Amino acid sequence: GQIWRGARQPLTLDETAAALKPDAPRRDGRAFGLGLLTQVSNPKTAVVYTSVFAALMPAQPSLGFLAALVVLVGCIEAGWYLVVARALSAPAARQAYLRSKGWVDRLAGGLMGCLGLRLLATATEP
Template sequence: MSSASIFISIIAALSIGAMSPGPSFVMVSRIAVSRSRADGLAAALGMGIGGAFFSILALAGLTALLSQFEWLYIGLKIAGGTYLAWIAINIWRGASKPLDIGETATMKPAPGRSFITALLTQISNPKTIVVYAGIFAALLPKTVPLGLMLALPVGVFAVEAGWYSIVALAFSAHHPRQIYLAAKAWIDRTAGAVMAGLGLELVVSGVSGR
């Protein structure tokens, strides 16, 4: 199989995974709908860089280190789950606070903050690197051409940033914002509950060694 065919196969597999609902989707959609389109796109950029970072670690063989030192993997899971739970608590606590969006918006866009929040959310789940490593192991040849190795992080960035840019553009549109404003408390509490559940699952899986 040619390097181009291998690259396309890997990107296709990663695209399906990126579109699966998870903490990243919850975070980017909420940032886009509650802040601004610029914030949503900054969050998408954070997701892309986080994904590229994990892909580089997977190619570098960090997964072998994590499998050798199980305590390190467990610690990363617990830390990541705790971070997601902390985000969930903040979302829940702010659910009842009114938010004015539009020309008289009181919340100024903060793309830098949104970028960091999204980046930390992306890298808070060490399972991502295991997924990348699994796909790489299944589809990459024993000897990986240098060009393919350099192209993969770029491809992963394009997949993650591209998908979440679509999410950001969709949720920052006028109609979704009006829906969010009309039901902010319920939407935020639902988002907080989902995020808390994902964080708890990560912590439990770490403690149980799964």
């Protein structure tokens, strides 16, 4: 709901604009640590993964399956955010995203809504 409602709110890049300048000193380790802390402490991440796993995981997964799942989710998350960070670090890509932010957010909100409806539909099945 909030993704859809907030789609029209503009992003402000004033604080990060200095870090995106080509002559600014790179602090990759600090940026990585801040991003990791943000993602790990984000309750929305836990809710999304919990709902996906509730809908798609077997009832009694093995310990090996769970271990592989943790590694796989970690790789997917790291890979996704690496791709997004690299793509949006290019000025042209960043401007293209900012121009289409409303539609991107509405698409994301719609997909999350569909996942929620699927969970509701499968929760009532025997």
